[in-house]
Amino acid sequence: MQVTLLKCKLHRVTTTHSELDYEGSCAIDSHLLDTAGIREYEQIQIYNVNNGQRFTTYAIRAEAHSGMISVNGAAAHLANPQDLLIIAAYASMDEAEADQFAPKLVYVDGENKITHTRNTIPVHIANAS
Numbered sequence: 001m002q003v004t005l006l007k008c009k010l011h012r013v014t015t016t017h018s019e020l021d022y023e024g025s026c027a028i029d030s031h032l033l034d035t036a037g038i039r040e041y042e043q044i045q046i047y048n049v050n051n052g053q054r055f056t057t058y059a060i061r062a063e064a065h066s067g068m069i070s071v072n073g074a075a076a077h078l079a080n081p082q083d084l085l086i087i088a089a090y091a092s093m094d095e096a097e098a099d100q101f102a103p104k105l106v107y108v109d110g111e112n113k114i115t116h117t118r119n120t121i122p123v124h125i126a127n128a129s
Helices: 030-036 073-078 095-100
Strands: 002-014 017-019 025-029 043-048 054-062 069-072 084-094 104-108 114-118
Touching: 002 030, 002 095, 017 073, 025 030, 030 054, 030 104, 030 114, 043 073, 054 069, 054 073, 069 073, 069 084, 084 095
Parallel strands: 002 104, 017 069, 025 054
Antiparallel strands: 002 084, 025 069, 043 054, 043 084, 104 114
16 A cells, blocks of 8 residues: 655745746755755645645756745746745655655745754644633
8 A cells, every 4th residue: 555645845935936927836945955855846735824825836946045935837826925835745655665754844944044854743732721
């Protein structure tokens, strides 16, 4: 049996550009791509924290250490500059691979510079009081 798991994510990156008249894709700082393990032309899911939009596109490389996150083509209607995005990629694997797998989670500051990475997501439960 195959399962699909979160392979990696870029957590709360800031959209720097929104280019409607550009071939569809998302241009992402190459350093961020390499750190997360996202390949150029790999399918990605984008979740817009500001407006709740969720959409699928593919990654292309932008200049390393530029901080660029450019949502292009039709998807430019779904993200504006300064919107916070979660960019995720998923992978299919068999049960044995899944048992040994840990995702690569990349966290950034307001300028899309990496602050830290993890391979687990801490669970925070708010007080009910």
